[in-house]
Amino acid sequence: xxxxxxxxxxxKKGERTRSAILDGAVELASAEGLDGLTIxxxxxxxxxxxxxxxxxxxSKQELQLATVAAAGERFRIEVIEPALALPPGAERLRAxxxxxxxxxxxxxxxxxxxxxxxxxxxxxxxxxxxxAAAMDAWLALIAAxxxxxxxxxxxxxxxxxYAAGLGANARFRLSGDRRGFxxxxxxxxxxxxxx
Numbered sequence: 001x002x003x004x005x006x007x008x009x010x011x012k013k014g015e016r017t018r019s020a021i022l023d024g025a026v027e028l029a030s031a032e033g034l035d036g037l038t039i040x041x042x043x044x045x046x047x048x049x050x051x052x053x054x055x056x057x058x059s060k061q062e063l064q065l066a067t068v069a070a071a072g073e074r075f076r077i078e079v080i081e082p083a084l085a086l087p088p089g090a091e092r093l094r095a096x097x098x099x100x101x102x103x104x105x106x107x108x109x110x111x112x113x114x115x116x117x118x119x120x121x122x123x124x125x126x127x128x129x130x131x132a133a134a135m136d137a138w139l140a141l142i143a144a145x146x147x148x149x150x151x152x153x154x155x156x157x158x159x160x161x162y163a164a165g166l167g168a169n170a171r172f173r174l175s176g177d178r179r180g181f182x183x184x185x186x187x188x189x190x191x192x193x194x195x
Contacts, residue, residue: 018056021046022070025063029071031109033119034064034127061127068130071112078103080141093145097161097188101181104169111169113138138162161187 024046029037038060043053057063083095104111117135120128139158146154164187168180 019070021048021053021056022066025067026071026074026112027108029064029067029109030107030112030115034067034116035119037064037067039063064127065130068116068127068134071116072134075100075103075113088145088148090149093142093149094188096141096145097165098185100165101168101184104165104181105172110173111166114166114169117166135162157187 021042025037025042028042028045032041039053039057040050042063043050046053057066079099080096083092083099086092086095104114107115109115113131113135116131120131139155139162142158142161143154146157151157161184164180164184168178168184171177171180
């Protein structure tokens, strides 16, 4: 086994630090929005220096964009990848949908995507574009699985499931009412195939 060079060890440490920062940033942004995600605020939350955090992200916008990307990666790993082991169609659609509904409140402020979508829906720029691209990819994935499951209008189904998930999150966050999650799950059960 070859020894790890100091440069390689430093790079790995930097990657771990950046990953930890982004985990904290996703949590903070879900509760306080991407605008609340300042280098100073995040540094205080993570108990690190502003200069240390600034070394990883040169600007607030870079931090915001990296946070959106990190949330997307977390979603891919936790929700989408496990479902890909299943055959395309109803089974996979249920696994993806239920995975999302089970994790929607894993964040301090509820669904990260609900929070940032509401915050940036009318604000042009790179952050909004990154959020919109993530939402477009999510709807396209749901539509593709609905199409594979034989739905007559997969784009409409994707929108309905998307709306049900966001509505369930909002209702739960406001009142503690969990029924919306059951309603969203009921949409997934409309397809034939193993349940």
